[in-house]
Amino acid sequence: MKILLIILGSLFIIITGYFLAIDCKSPPSIWALEYLYKIKCGQEEKLPAINLPTPPIATQLPSPTSSSSQPNLLNQKSTATQIGLLYDKPIIDYFIKQNGEIIIVDEIGKIIKIVNGQEEIINEGTAPPNYVLFTNDGSKIVFAFPNLVSVFDLTTKNWKQINEEIIEVAISPKNELAYLKKDGSIFKLDIAKDNFSPQKLIQLNNLDSYLLWKNNKELFIISKPSSVNVGAALLLDTTSKKLSLVYELPGLALNWDSKLDNGLLFSANQLGRGGKIFWVNKDLKNTQLSFITLPFKCAFKEELVNSTTTKSILICAIPKDQSFLENKILVDDWLSYDLYTEDNIYQINLDGLVDPILVNQNGLDVSQIKTYKNGLSFINRFDQKLYFINLPF
């Protein structure tokens, strides 16, 4: 009896000790300890496993939209789901303004404006950019070339170079540009102002990272993603300079909506194939989603709950063949174009509901997805063209 009591007492003490020592940032790898982890951290929720509903089958992809049937993405409330082609040549990124004007950057960096179906070349491209970013009103475009960043003003049609050895850039909701230099230092500058006067935020030694604004104040510094590397995400408070390690996970990939302060986190499985995706809210609370997709295939949308409150809903393009994806090296294969997926698009609520919102369309590998009041737009990687969907919200 005494021995039993001693054993039980020891176990109690060991478990209590472990419980107190749990680090909420590192979930245990042993399943038996997960329960204790969840009691203490309570962070990770999982939506119940559900089968993805199959949307109704549609016909072929649409022909290019003529000027007379310019899709209405922004202003009218649509009553049925429609898919249309906004631009029928390969592009790398785009911006749709409130008034329906579309700004396109094509594969060689050419800037094109489309108004009522009429194309106007704003600037001839000189070199293909690595990627581009738009300011929140679409008035300026930041071109990230290798070791060079240039800002194009669509109003004055002037270029302005940021004369630094910049390797990564990100734009905040209030149009502040954060940039990471080769030496690991991070700066910010207000590109709305005529004179660029950068402010140094921090001097890190971090290599091979990218930046994402979490909101107007906080900035993520994230390892470039690979399933064979344990990636880290740091969060920097640009005002207080508080810096913290918020995630350290294999195959970490993060995508964030800085306006709604919500994001998607991807983590690879132990063997580097397949993975898990999590919806992360502004408090960095994770909810594992019941399907696999890539964080770059999702966008957030604000929905009115009543006259005073709103809630964030998630729109995701989800590959139809989920088991196929579980054997792929994610996200590497998709980023290197070794993998094309065929997606349906769904609306996901945090209560576990997954609603099909798009027709079941063959040949859609969604990237650069963006949401609007009455619809969404994306680039289809199969043809690199720009599509829109009017949604019956």
Place this chain on the structure above:
Amino acid sequence: MVMFRSYFKKLIIHFSAKYFKTVLLGLIILFSFLVLLKNSFAQQTQNDIIISWQAYNFVPYFFRGKILPTTGSSVYASVDLIQNNKLVNLSKSKIYWYLNNELISNSVGAQKINFIAPSSNVNLRVELPDFGLLKTITIPVVKPKIVINAPFPQKEIKTNYFELNAMPYFFNIPNNDLDFLDVVWKINGRLQKPSAESLFKIKVNITDEFVKDLIVEVSAQNTENPIEWAYKKVNLMFIK
């Protein structure tokens, strides 16, 4: 009073003798508990060592993933320490770097190091003796790869004429110059001539009406280091 003290002393001695083992075990358990408790409070001082690394092998300009090292690649690694949400200045701290358990740098303030990737994955350890901290990471060493960009849903081709592009990744070539790669294309086992614009592109024109399946193969070899090569095969279906 004296009697009471003596009685109390005897009682303690008697009790200690009878329950010596139990008391001893209890003390050991209490001690272990206090140690665990101390450790848990010690973790209130949050220390995070951040090790990052970068390889400079070739990737296409649009690739936003991590560039992985191959055997012989030059790899840079760096360390930062975050303590209680503040970045620590390590410029005057001892920093020991170990590559597969071999010391490669022990200079004060050496936050960045450079090494050549061996033939398999690397264990890289950083020790910060001034803080009593260490961290080990594994850096993967991979083989280069080549991708055939075949943007056809279901891998079905519906036109007689189409183009295919090959995209090399992670080759360790001088100045990331693609001229150092030899590229060979084959379709259904037959060598194909690349397009005039680029060795990495072929223009395919299917004239044989009986062709249904296309097996496209491409290989690339580093002319400076022939051991470094990659191969890819894609099966396409020709739908008339």
